[in-house]
Amino acid sequence: MASTSSFTGDPKQYPIEQFKEEITGSCNCGAITVIVKDNLWANPEKGHLCHCQNCRKTSGSFVTSNMAMEKAKVEIRDEQGKLKRYPDYNTGSGKKVERCFCGECGSAIMSDPELFPDLVMLKTGMFPRIPKPECESFVGHRQSWEEQSVLGSAPVLFDTVRGQAKFEGK
Template structure:
């Protein structure tokens, strides 16, 4: 039986103050690292939970934790050339979203949406901590059993669109 010390993924073990200028995360095998340089990362709610089918499939879960952020705040290191891209054309906008993942371990890394050319959408599960999300997208696609996340804004479909609450 594995000892408790081998489980290093506890986000509560990392005080948010140590990420005052940014943070780095890696895929499961460590081949790809992503560094966010942003001094506001934990100063307010950031990012969103997405319930769209494509994000659910990419995350392997009932919801994806995403952070849309300016490309210039991100550095991706892939020294072994393991970052692969899937061109997803089955999107609500009809525009391509490149879904990036590690070919070695399968970890989702980020999405590159054609509709927002200056942004990356990071998959927050690769990071040691996740900022408190500011909203939920595709809230109409939530499962009835999910419950709610406090008083977080829920958009019916896209962020900035019609609100459910």
């Protein structure tokens, strides 16, 4: 059955000024909303792209867009109890990363890493506006045709884990 949804996904419809205190995102079905009480535009760049296999599978794409955020600043509203947590131990550290998604519509919500108990890695696709990411991780695992970064002329690229060895090419 064709839906009559209006296409409200154009980021330009949402001035950044309205998100200086907080920003609210949601999954496709709307059962889960995520409120971040922070100004994501306080710095020119925020968040990172990741080419690792786990992120690719989670997002259904060749790259995913993540944002580390203090748990204290994140409020999750899930009145119907739809948030599912997949415990993923197939990680670089061997520590558990809970991959959280909506059990109704399948939208990726966040990763909850045992390694960083005070942080969650929010999936930025759920927000009406997304800041420019500050770096890319697992660039060594990207596809052969991804020769140029979407981040512009001097992107910060890490070979694997963010904050560790820089990507030296190929």
